[in-house]
Amino acid sequence: MKLDQLSPDRVALRRPETVMRLARMGSFHQSRLSFMRVLLRRLKSENWRFERRAFEIDAKGVGYAVYTMHGPERSYSLVAFAHDLAPEQRSDRVIATAWDTTFTLFDGLPTAADIERLSRNVPLQEAGRVTSSELTVSRANRSVRMFDHVVNCLSRGEQPDTALVDAVGYLMRTTAVYGSGKLGAADRESICDRPEFAAPFQAEMLTVFLIRGFVLDLVEHLAAVKGGERAVTLEPKLRRRFGIGNSTGLGMAPFLLNHPILLNNWIAARETGLARVRGVAAATSDEIEAFRTLLRRGRRTIDEWQSEHPIQSGRIAELKTDLARLNGHVEGGALVEAYPWDRLYHWAETALSIEGQELLVSLMMEPYGALIDDLPMQMSADENAGFRIEGGMTVARLRSILEEDYAWALGIDWQSPEAQARTWYISAEKLEPRLGDRYSEPVAAYEQPLAPGRDAALLYEALKSEADATRVADFLLRHPEHRHILRRVQIAARHPYAEIRDNTVAADVLPIDLLRAKLSFFGACHFDPRSDRWVRINMFRNAPFPHELAEMEFAGWTYPALSEVPA
Amino acid sequence: MICSLNEIEALARKAARGGGMSWGLAEETGKAVRWLSANGFPGPQLLAELLCQNDGKPYCDLAPQQSEGIWHARSGPLCPIVAGTLICDRAEDLETEAALRLGEVAVPLLLLPFASEAARTVGSTVTLEWRGMCFGLDGGAPKVRGEEAALGVARVSSVALSLAGAQALGQVWTGAGRHVTRDTLQVLESFAQRTYAPATEESRAGAGAGQDND
Numbered sequence: 001m002k003l004d005q006l007s008p009d010r011v012a013l014r015r016p017e018t019v020m021r022l023a024r025m026g027s028f029h030q031s032r033l034s035f036m037r038v039l040l041r042r043l044k045s046e047n048w049r050f051e052r053r054a055f056e057i058d059a060k061g062v063g064y065a066v067y068t069m070h071g072p073e074r075s076y077s078l079v080a081f082a083h084d085l086a087p088e089q090r091s092d093r094v095i096a097t098a099w100d101t102t103f104t105l106f107d108g109l110p111t112a113a114d115i116e117r118l119s120r121n122v123p124l125q126e127a128g129r130v131t132s133s134e135l136t137v138s139r140a141n142r143s144v145r146m147f148d149h150v151v152n153c154l155s156r157g158e159q160p161d162t163a164l165v166d167a168v169g170y171l172m173r174t175t176a177v178y179g180s181g182k183l184g185a186a187d188r189e190s191i192c193d194r195p196e197f198a199a200p201f202q203a204e205m206l207t208v209f210l211i212r213g214f215v216l217d218l219v220e221h222l223a224a225v226k227g228g229e230r231a232v233t234l235e236p237k238l239r240r241r242f243g244i245g246n247s248t249g250l251g252m253a254p255f256l257l258n259h260p261i262l263l264n265n266w267i268a269a270r271e272t273g274l275a276r277v278r279g280v281a282a283a284t285s286d287e288i289e290a291f292r293t294l295l296r297r298g299r300r301t302i303d304e305w306q307s308e309h310p311i312q313s314g315r316i317a318e319l320k321t322d323l324a325r326l327n328g329h330v331e332g333g334a335l336v337e338a339y340p341w342d343r344l345y346h347w348a349e350t351a352l353s354i355e356g357q358e359l360l361v362s363l364m365m366e367p368y369g370a371l372i373d374d375l376p377m378q379m380s381a382d383e384n385a386g387f388r389i390e391g392g393m394t395v396a397r398l399r400s401i402l403e404e405d406y407a408w409a410l411g412i413d414w415q416s417p418e419a420q421a422r423t424w425y426i427s428a429e430k431l432e433p434r435l436g437d438r439y440s441e442p443v444a445a446y447e448q449p450l451a452p453g454r455d456a457a458l459l460y461e462a463l464k465s466e467a468d469a470t471r472v473a474d475f476l477l478r479h480p481e482h483r484h485i486l487r488r489v490q491i492a493a494r495h496p497y498a499e500i501r502d503n504t505v506a507a508d509v510l511p512i513d514l515l516r517a518k519l520s521f522f523g524a525c526h527f528d529p530r531s532d533r534w535v536r537i538n539m540f541r542n543a544p545f546p547h548e549l550a551e552m553e554f555a556g557w558t559y560p561a562l563s564e565v566p567a
Numbered sequence: 568m569i570c571s572l573n574e575i576e577a578l579a580r581k582a583a584r585g586g587g588m589s590w591g592l593a594e595e596t597g598k599a600v601r602w603l604s605a606n607g608f609p610g611p612q613l614l615a616e617l618l619c620q621n622d623g624k625p626y627c628d629l630a631p632q633q634s635e636g637i638w639h640a641r642s643g644p645l646c647p648i649v650a651g652t653l654i655c656d657r658a659e660d661l662e663t664e665a666a667l668r669l670g671e672v673a674v675p676l677l678l679l680p681f682a683s684e685a686a687r688t689v690g691s692t693v694t695l696e697w698r699g700m701c702f703g704l705d706g707g708a709p710k711v712r713g714e715e716a717a718l719g720v721a722r723v724s725s726v727a728l729s730l731a732g733a734q735a736l737g738q739v740w741t742g743a744g745r746h747v748t749r750d751t752l753q754v755l756e757s758f759a760q761r762t763y764a765p766a767t768e769e770s771r772a773g774a775g776a777g778q779d780n781d
Contacts, residue, residue, distance in 0.1 A: 082765035131569070181573030189572070387598060388684060391656030437762070446764035449590040473656035476591075479651070480626055483591020 002370050004278070010279035011342055013271040017408070022266070024144040026513025027315075027355045028520035030558060032369065033269055033364035036540060037558065038376040039205040042196060043549055046072050050213075052111070053077065057218065060084050060227045062118065065217075066110060067210045069546065071196060074490070075453070076135070076203075077106040078210035079115060081123050082218060090141050094419040099125070100141040101172065105207045106506045107133050107186065111304045125176075125183075132186040135203040136179045140172040140211060143245065147171050148218050154234065155227030165241050168306055168524060169538045172215045173245030179204045192380065199523060200262065200375040208539050212244045213546045236548075241560075243541030248519065249430050249534035253511040254424060256518055258451050260491050262381040266521050267497035269375040276371045277364045278342040288335045290367035295330065297559035298363050299323045302523060304560065309529040311510075315355050317338035322356030322468035354457075366556055389483070391473030393490070395466045397465030401493045409453030409500045410460055421507035424450040435511060435533065455485035525558060568613075570747050576601035579614050579754050585761035587620040588648065589626075595681075596648050602680035602715060604744035606708060609719070611747045615754040616676045621646055626773055631669075637725075639670030644722045653679030654728060658685035661693065666729035672697075673722045682728055683709060692731040697723040703737050710737035 015357070016534065018024070030037070042048075047490050049070040057063035062084050068077040089098045102123045106114065114133070121128030125139055128206050146168045153160040153340045178202070181187040191197050216239060224231045233239075256263045283291075302320055322470045329351070334344055341364050412419055423438045426445040436443035439514035449455065459482045466475055476483050492499040503509065511527045542560055544552035570578075580597030584590060596614065603610030621629065629646040630636040631653050638653065639645060650669055662669065670677065675697050686693035687706035695702040699717030702711035711718075 054723070129568070180570030184569060184571055184574070187572045204621060359771060384598070387594075387689065389652075389656055392659050425764045426762060428760065428765050431763065434764075443764045446762060473653070476656060477630065477653060480589040480592050480630075483589055483652070487592075487594070 001209045003374070005512075006276055006279050006371065010339075011275045013268075013275050015497045016405075016499075017501060017533075019271060020497060020499060020501045021499060022510065022513040024258070024354050025500065026169055026510065027353075027358045027519035027545055028517050028519050029359045029362045030523045030525055031270065031273075032365050032372045033266075033273060033376055033379070034523030034558075035199060035201045035205050035376075035522055036209070038199045039202050039209065040543060041373065041558065042068065042202075043071075044101055048549065048550070052217075055217065055221070057082055057221055061218065061222050064115060066115070067214055067546065068109065069206065069210070073108075074108055074194070074196075076206060077108065077110055078207060078214065079104050079106050079110055079118050079122065080211070080214045081119060083123060085141075087144070092145070096175065097125075097127070099123075099175070099375055100142045101140045101211075101218075103136075103138040103140070103207060103211055103214075104130060104134045104185075105136040105138075105203055105210075107135055107191075107302055111294065111484070121138055129184045131184055132190065134185045134189065136177060136207045137183050137185060138174055138177040138211065140174045140215065140244070142172050143168055143170060148468070149221060150234075151223045151226060154220060154223030155231045157227065157230045157232050159232075159238060162238065162241075165238060167306065168245075169241070169541055170243050170245035171219055172211075173247055173536070174208060174211065174539075175208055175247055177204045177206075177246075186315075198380060200266075200380050205224050205522070209242055209543070210546060211273060212242070212540050212543070213246065216242060216486055216545070221328065224431065230386070231386070238560075240542055240544065243525075243543070245532075246519075246524070246537050246539055247534060248515050248537065252304055252518060253435075253512035253514045253533075254433050254448065254450050257452065257504065259381070259383060260488060261383050261495055262379075263500075264495035264498040265381045268495075269379045271497070273365050273372045274345070274361050277368050278345055280341055280368070280371075283335050283340045285369075287367040288340075291363065292330065293562070294363055294366040294556050294559060295323070295327060297556060297562055298359065299327070301558075302359075302559045302563065305526050307528040309531075312527065312529050315353070318353045319355045319359065322352040323359075325351060326356070369555070379535045381436060386494065387487070389472065389476070389487050390478070390490055391471060393472045394468060395463055395472065395475060398472055398489065399460070399463055399468075400487070401489055402456060402463075405492050405499065406453065406456040406460070406489065408455045409503075411504055412453060412457065414457055418507040419503060420451070420505050420510060422505040424448040435509075438505075449484050452485060452488055452499060452502075453501075453503050454505060455482075456489060458482070459489065460486050522533040523558065568747055568749070568752065569745050570604075572601050572605055572745065575611055575745065575747070578752075578759060579611065581759035581762050582614065582618060582755040583648070583758075585758035586622060587626075592648055592652065595652050597647065599651060599677060599680040600684070603676070603705050607740045607742035607744045608676060608679070608696045609746075610744060611682065611755055612751045613674050613677050613719065617647065617677060618758050619754065620644075620673050620721070634751075635749060636660050637668045637670050637708075644673040645669055647672055647677035647681075649708040651678050654678070654681045655688070657693075658688040661689055661728070661730050662691075668728050669726040669728075671722060671724050672726050674720075675723050675726055676719055677719065678728075679704070679709060685728070689730070692734060693728060694731040695728050696724070701737065703729045703731060703734070705734070708739045711736035711740050 017223050051068045053068050054066040061082050065080045066077050084101045085098055104122045150160045217472055220233045305316055348360050420438055423437045423443050425443045427434050438444050511533050512535050515535050516527055519537050524539050526538040528536040543557050576597040579600035584593040600610035600614050605642035628642040629640050629649050631650055638760045682693055682695040683704045686704040692705045700713035
């Protein structure tokens with residue numbers, strides 16, 4: 001099936017009222033559109049070449065390394081610094097001040113002078129400065145239990161315990177990957193015209209991909225130092241089961257609220273992909289076979305997914321039941337009728353949980369690269385393009401947009417204590433976003449504008465005393481306090497998926513839903529909420545390593561290989 | 568210190584909010600200061616000057632009012648951010664009115680990004696003028712004519728904005744817009760500081776991973 005063979009309007013996109021709910025966004029899974037997979041498809045299709053240009057790490061694990069990917073036009077180098085960190089200093093909080101390893105992605109090939117400059121800044125992270133020659137800054141800490149176990153096993157000539165590898169899934173966790181001009185690095189606008197950075201977060205994903213390669217090399221290096229002649233390296237299949245962990249807390253939660261056009265473009269791409277697949281008139285036997293294989297591999301992903309969080313562990317159990325039911329339905333011949341994917345989706349709407357429905361959305365796109373893989377190029381956004389307020393719009397028009405797109409917000413009783421129980425604010429202590437209790441903590445005066453529903457309702461109320469024909473330019477001159485939400489309402493009117501249609505300051509809001517939505521677009525797996533406010537994930541698990549890109553089996557690398565499928 | 572444009576925008580937005588602006592105006596300030604720095608003008612320094620001038624003034628003192636065809640503030644000079652948003656929000660009026668005239672304005676160079684945006688909106692060249700300075704704006708890099716001394720003035724007695732009949736004339740400005748002095752950073756950070764809440768034990772405990780040596 002090719003894109004030009006599809007009748008484009010056969011299936012409508014799902015409505016924002018359905019998609020843009022926190023419960024659903026908090027059930028998203030990685031897919032072909034995820035930024036990790038977009039990156040690896042490009043590296044593979046363009047034959048990017050990997051080079052380990054330096055590995056100057058001593059017997060204690062201290063030193064630096066340079067890992068470079070050479071593309072058709074440019075090269076990018078991860079400059080890694082490994083440190084000897086005392087256990088009591090190891091914290092995953094973004095507010096920590098020392099790490100096991102620190103990194104930057106250099107634009108090109110760093111000279112000795114560059115490395116010397118970076119060695120004085122990158123290990124300091126927020127306390128250092130980089131330049132527009134650097135694209136990202138990052139750091140990672142060891143999973144001590146896993147890291148020591150692997151070093152010890154390999155040094156004795158043994159492979160590590162597979163069950164432990166699967167349970168933990170990584171040797172190190174990144175605790176931040178900064179891009180887009182942070183700490184003096186290059187602004188995204190200065191590199192976004194390069195094809196390799198056209199899709200979102202590609203520099204950040206490349207950074208993590210190379211970090212993973214470095215971390216596995218580091219553990220093998222330390223095992224060799226310790227064990228000498230007896231030491232072995234990791235068996236390649238087992239080696240690929242290590243991803244890079246990540247702990248993400250409230251700091252990332254406001255991102256989707258602060259980038260409405262970007263959010264719209266991500267969701268619109270995913271919904272367009274789903275509609276295209278649902279528009280396929282008949283599935284070929286190859287496509288059905290590809291789906292059945294990915295379904296089996298998807299089930300293994302879920303089997304490996306562990307979480308002790310009460311909500312997530314319940315959902316995983318439900319998801320396993322969903323997948324068994326889906327498998328039975330498919331094996332019963334569900335895909336042989338006309339418009340099989342549309343039928344399957346309709347069936348899922350009542351047969352599966354929201355987690356199950358959203359996993360199905362990802363799985364259905366898997367066999368259809370030719371229908372899907374152009375979409376990531378539409379997922380970036382120029383937020384500036386939506387910034388200007390349409391001052392000539394009348395109050396009557398603004399009111400009708402609010403009644404349509406913010407009906408969900410106008411229906412909430414904002415006077416009730418539960419409706420506004422939370423307050424997003426920035427802490428003076430660490431300059432990080434936090435979520436406070438509006439009524440018991442002294443934080444309401446510092447509230448960030450992250451309650452669009454409440455603010456839209458306030459705007460609607462203020463408009464009641466305005467004449468229909470009044471221009472919003474005149475209203476804003478008298479009411480500058482509504483300027484931010486009025487801008488947002490106008491953006492939402494042009495971008496149907498720009499606004500999350502839920503109360504983000506409600507007593508029962510789960511910030512992990514915001515994190516999950518974003519991280520699924522990155523391509524993260526194994527979401528493991530550690531509370532309602534932070535989550536652990538795994539990135540690039542099962543992926544090939546930089547030196548394996550050319551020869552590896554590729555489609556669906558993120559799903560664990562089956563024994564009956566050649567990996 | 569050389570800052571990225573994203574850092575400049577984020578700091579400007581926070582400082583403007585700390586200086587008492589509404590969130591919407593603070594967002595405008597961030598974009599405006601970023602635009603100035605991207606075009607070689609000392610955006611952060613101009614903003615620091617403005618915030619110090621306006622510290623403690625309520626919006627009602629700064630809000631533009633029109634009398635005899637001229638916009639002016641109720642008390643003291645116009646805030647260029649408030650007046651700038653007025654220019655942008657009414658950009659279409661430029662096509663029917665002879666000129667948009669402002670009375671006394673503080674740090675008038677901060678009007679420039681808004682005038683440039685207005686030029687983009689109407690798709691024509693726009694002229695922004697005050698004593699000793701004239702800018703030609705067509706949505707691209709601004710063209711500058713005038714005395715350097717008049718560029719960064721702390722206030723002027725009148726400003727005019729009009730559609731230009733012809734192409735923009737003048738030089739493209741080439742300054743080090745991303746270089747921010749320590750003094751300017753300190754001023755802006757002290758305003759930004761006002762937007763941060765004192766941390767509480769409760770919020771600190773829940774925000775992210777703690778000691779996590781698994």
